[in-house]
Amino acid sequence: MAASQKLYAALFHVLLLSLFPLKTKSSARTQAEALVQWRDTLSFSPPPLTSWSRSNLHNLCRWTAVSCNPTSGTVSRINLSSLNINGTLAGFNLTPFTDLTRFDIQNNSVSGTIPSDIGSLSKLNYLDLSANLFEGSIPVEISRLTELQYLSLYNNSLSGAIPFQLATLPKVRHLDLGANYLENPDWSKFSMPSLEYLSFSLNELTSEFPGFITNCRNLTFLDLSANGFTGQIPELLYTNLGKLETLSLSDNSFEGPLSPNISKLSNLKNLSLQNNLLSGQIPESIGSISGLQIVELFSNSFQGNIPSSIGQLKHLEKLDLRMNALNSTIPPELGLCTNLTYLALADNQLRGELPLSLSNLSKITDMGLSENYLSGKISPTLIANWTELTSLQVQNNLFSGNIPPEIGKLTRLQYLFLYNNNFSGSIPPEIGNLKELSNLDLSGNQLSGPLPPTLWDLTNLQILNLFSNKINGKIPPEVGNLKVLETLDLNTNQLHGQVPQTISNITSLTAINLFGNNFSGSIPSDLGKYMPSLEYASFSNNSFSGELPPELCSGLRLQNFTVNRNNFTGLYSYDFSYNELTGPLPTGDVFQNASARYFDGNPGLCGKAEGLSQCPTTDSSKSSKVNKKVLIGVVVPVCVLLVIATIFAVLLCFRKTEQLGEESKIVSNGESSKSDLLDPRLEAPTGQAAEEVVFVVRVALACTQTKPEARPTMHFVAQELSARTQPSLAEPLDSITISRLRNFQK
Incomplete structure (x- = not known):
C-alpha cells in the first residue's frame, strides 16, 4: 500500500512538471493573441508590423518590436517608438504581460486616455508614452508600478492635477510630465528622493517653487520652465542640489535677486532663467561655476555691470543677457571666453567702445549688440578674426566711422544689420565677398558714394535696405542678378538716372521703395508683370515721367502704391x-x-x-431734396450747438449787465440788426441763402423760449428745414431786427 502511494506521488510530480512548458506556451500564445488583437485596431503609415499575425503566433519572440525573456519565453519588452501608429490603448489587453519590463510607444499618434489597467504591469521599469495624443488625467494606478525607474508622459494633452500617488514610486529616477495641461497638486504630499531627472515644463502650474524638489539631492536635471511659478527661487535649491547640471526655470514669474549662492551649483553646465522678473545685479560668484556652457538670463530686470568674472568661464558657449537694464561697458575679460559661439547683449543700456579683446572670439557665430549706446569705430582688427560669424547685429547704437573693408572676410555671414548708427563713407566693395548674405540692412546712416558694383554679386539676398543715407549714382542693370530679392528699399538717398529694365527680372519682389531720390525717365514698362507677390511700391518724390506700367498690378496683391510728386502722364x-x-x-x-x-x-x-x-438719372427736384437732406444733417446739429451757446450767452448777460451796459440793453430790447450780429468780414448773404439764414436763426431763437410749450419740437424743426423753399423776405436782411425774428409761431 505504501509503495503504491509513493508511485502515485512520483507520477503526480512528473505530470506536474510536464505541465510547466504547456503553461509557458499558453501564456506566450495569449500575449501574441492580445498583440494581434490590438494591432487590428491600429492604423499605420506604412504598415510596419507584418510579423504580427495569427498565422505567426508561434514565433512571438521573433516579432518586430518585441523582445522576450529567454527563460520564460514571454514578452519582456515592446518598443514601438516612431512607427506612425494611429489608434488607442483601449483595445490592448495588458493583463497577460506580467513579465513586461519596458513599454515604449513614444512619438506616435496614439490617442484616448491612458488605461487604468496599466497598473497591472507589475515588473515594468521603463514606461515612455511621450509625444502622443493622450488626454484626460494621469491614472493613479501608475503608482502600483513599484519597479518603475523611467516614466515619461511628455508632450501629450493630459490635464488635471498631478496625482500625489506618484510620490509612492520608490525607484523612479526619471520623471518627465512636461508639455501637457497639468495643474497644481498638493506639493506637501510629495517626496521623491530618488529622482535624478525632473521636468514639469510647459504646464499650467502656478504655485511657488515646490518645496519637495529641494530635498531631491540626486537631481542632475531640473526643468520647471513655461509655467506660472511665482515668488523667489529658494536658497535651498543652491545649497542642496549640488549635483545639478541643468537648471531651467525660464518663462515663469520668479522674482527677486539671483543669489550669490548660485556658485554652490558647482556642476552646473546649463543655466536658463530667462523671461522672469529677476532683478538686482548678476552676482560675480557666477564666474566660479567653471563648467558652465550655457547662460541664459535674458528678459529680466538685471541692472549694473556685466560681471567681469564671466571671463573665467572657459567652457562657455552661449551667453544671452539681452533685454535687461545692464548699464556698464562690455568687460574686456569677455574676450577670454574663447569657446563662445553665441553672444547676445542687445537691448540694454551698455555704453562705451567695443573692447579689442573680443577679437579673440574666433568661434563666434552669432553676435547681437543692438539697442544700446555703444559708440566708437568698429576696428578692422576687431572683426577680422570673426570668420565663423553668420549673424552680426549692431543696429540702433552710436557707432561711427567707416565700415571696415575687413567685413569681406566674414564669408559665412547671412545677416548683417548695421542700421541706425552714424557710419559714414562708402559701402566697401569687399561686401561682395559675402556670398551667403540674405539680409543686408545699412539704412539710417551717413553712407555716401555710389553703390559698389560687387553689391549685385550677392545673389542670395532677400532683403536689401539702404534707405536714409546719402548714396548717389545710378542703379546698374546688374540689379537684375538678385533673383531671390523680396525687399528693395533705397528710399531717401541721392540716386539718379533711369531705373533699369532688368529690375523687372526680380520676380520674387514683394516691396520696392525708391521714393525720395532723383530718378528720371519712365518706370520700366513691364514692372510688376512677372512679380506675382508685389504688395508695396513707392516711386514718389522723384522726377519720373511718361506713363505708369500697365502690368503693375498683374499680380493682384498690390496694397500700397504711391507715385506722387513726379511728372507722370497717367494711366x-x-x-x-x-x-x-x-x-x-x-x-x-x-x-x-x-x-x-x-x-x-x-x-x-x-x-x-x-x-x-x-x-x-435724377431730376432737379430730387436733387434739391437730396440737398435739403444734407442741409438737415448739417443744420440740426448746428441748431443744437446754437441753443447751448444762446443759453450761456443769456446767463452771461444776467451776470455781467453792468459791464455790458448799453449793448446789453440793445440786445434785450431786440433792436439788434444784422450789422450788429453778423461778421462784417463776410459777404452778406442774398437770395435763397439769406432766406435760409433768417429761418435758421428764427428757429434757434424759438428754441430758447422760456415756456417749454412755446418751443418747437425737433421733429417740427426737421420738417421745416426739409421744406423745398423758405418764405421769401419781405424786407432787406440789413433791416431785420432780433425782435422780429423772435416772432416765431409753430
Missing part, C-alpha cells in the same frame, strides 16, 4: 475687375478707356464705360 486704362465695386464710375480717360472685362465682377458699378449700364 491709359486700369483693371478693376472682381472687387465688388458699386456706384457711378468717375469721369476720366483712365476709367472710360478701360476694356469691359476690366469691370467684371462689380455688379453695382455703373457709368459711361464699355460694358457698364448707365446710372439712373
Whole structure:
C-alpha cells in the first residue's frame, strides 16, 4: 500500500512538471493573441508590423518590436517608438504581460486616455508614452508600478492635477510630465528622493517653487520652465542640489535677486532663467561655476555691470543677457571666453567702445549688440578674426566711422544689420565677398558714394535696405542678378538716372521703395508683370515721367502704391475687375478707356464705360431734396450747438449787465440788426441763402423760449428745414431786427 502511494506521488510530480512548458506556451500564445488583437485596431503609415499575425503566433519572440525573456519565453519588452501608429490603448489587453519590463510607444499618434489597467504591469521599469495624443488625467494606478525607474508622459494633452500617488514610486529616477495641461497638486504630499531627472515644463502650474524638489539631492536635471511659478527661487535649491547640471526655470514669474549662492551649483553646465522678473545685479560668484556652457538670463530686470568674472568661464558657449537694464561697458575679460559661439547683449543700456579683446572670439557665430549706446569705430582688427560669424547685429547704437573693408572676410555671414548708427563713407566693395548674405540692412546712416558694383554679386539676398543715407549714382542693370530679392528699399538717398529694365527680372519682389531720390525717365514698362507677390511700391518724390506700367498690378496683391510728386502722364486704362465695386464710375480717360472685362465682377458699378449700364438719372427736384437732406444733417446739429451757446450767452448777460451796459440793453430790447450780429468780414448773404439764414436763426431763437410749450419740437424743426423753399423776405436782411425774428409761431 505504501509503495503504491509513493508511485502515485512520483507520477503526480512528473505530470506536474510536464505541465510547466504547456503553461509557458499558453501564456506566450495569449500575449501574441492580445498583440494581434490590438494591432487590428491600429492604423499605420506604412504598415510596419507584418510579423504580427495569427498565422505567426508561434514565433512571438521573433516579432518586430518585441523582445522576450529567454527563460520564460514571454514578452519582456515592446518598443514601438516612431512607427506612425494611429489608434488607442483601449483595445490592448495588458493583463497577460506580467513579465513586461519596458513599454515604449513614444512619438506616435496614439490617442484616448491612458488605461487604468496599466497598473497591472507589475515588473515594468521603463514606461515612455511621450509625444502622443493622450488626454484626460494621469491614472493613479501608475503608482502600483513599484519597479518603475523611467516614466515619461511628455508632450501629450493630459490635464488635471498631478496625482500625489506618484510620490509612492520608490525607484523612479526619471520623471518627465512636461508639455501637457497639468495643474497644481498638493506639493506637501510629495517626496521623491530618488529622482535624478525632473521636468514639469510647459504646464499650467502656478504655485511657488515646490518645496519637495529641494530635498531631491540626486537631481542632475531640473526643468520647471513655461509655467506660472511665482515668488523667489529658494536658497535651498543652491545649497542642496549640488549635483545639478541643468537648471531651467525660464518663462515663469520668479522674482527677486539671483543669489550669490548660485556658485554652490558647482556642476552646473546649463543655466536658463530667462523671461522672469529677476532683478538686482548678476552676482560675480557666477564666474566660479567653471563648467558652465550655457547662460541664459535674458528678459529680466538685471541692472549694473556685466560681471567681469564671466571671463573665467572657459567652457562657455552661449551667453544671452539681452533685454535687461545692464548699464556698464562690455568687460574686456569677455574676450577670454574663447569657446563662445553665441553672444547676445542687445537691448540694454551698455555704453562705451567695443573692447579689442573680443577679437579673440574666433568661434563666434552669432553676435547681437543692438539697442544700446555703444559708440566708437568698429576696428578692422576687431572683426577680422570673426570668420565663423553668420549673424552680426549692431543696429540702433552710436557707432561711427567707416565700415571696415575687413567685413569681406566674414564669408559665412547671412545677416548683417548695421542700421541706425552714424557710419559714414562708402559701402566697401569687399561686401561682395559675402556670398551667403540674405539680409543686408545699412539704412539710417551717413553712407555716401555710389553703390559698389560687387553689391549685385550677392545673389542670395532677400532683403536689401539702404534707405536714409546719402548714396548717389545710378542703379546698374546688374540689379537684375538678385533673383531671390523680396525687399528693395533705397528710399531717401541721392540716386539718379533711369531705373533699369532688368529690375523687372526680380520676380520674387514683394516691396520696392525708391521714393525720395532723383530718378528720371519712365518706370520700366513691364514692372510688376512677372512679380506675382508685389504688395508695396513707392516711386514718389522723384522726377519720373511718361506713363505708369500697365502690368503693375498683374499680380493682384498690390496694397500700397504711391507715385506722387513726379511728372507722370497717367494711366491709359486700369483693371478693376472682381472687387465688388458699386456706384457711378468717375469721369476720366483712365476709367472710360478701360476694356469691359476690366469691370467684371462689380455688379453695382455703373457709368459711361464699355460694358457698364448707365446710372439712373435724377431730376432737379430730387436733387434739391437730396440737398435739403444734407442741409438737415448739417443744420440740426448746428441748431443744437446754437441753443447751448444762446443759453450761456443769456446767463452771461444776467451776470455781467453792468459791464455790458448799453449793448446789453440793445440786445434785450431786440433792436439788434444784422450789422450788429453778423461778421462784417463776410459777404452778406442774398437770395435763397439769406432766406435760409433768417429761418435758421428764427428757429434757434424759438428754441430758447422760456415756456417749454412755446418751443418747437425737433421733429417740427426737421420738417421745416426739409421744406423745398423758405418764405421769401419781405424786407432787406440789413433791416431785420432780433425782435422780429423772435416772432416765431409753430
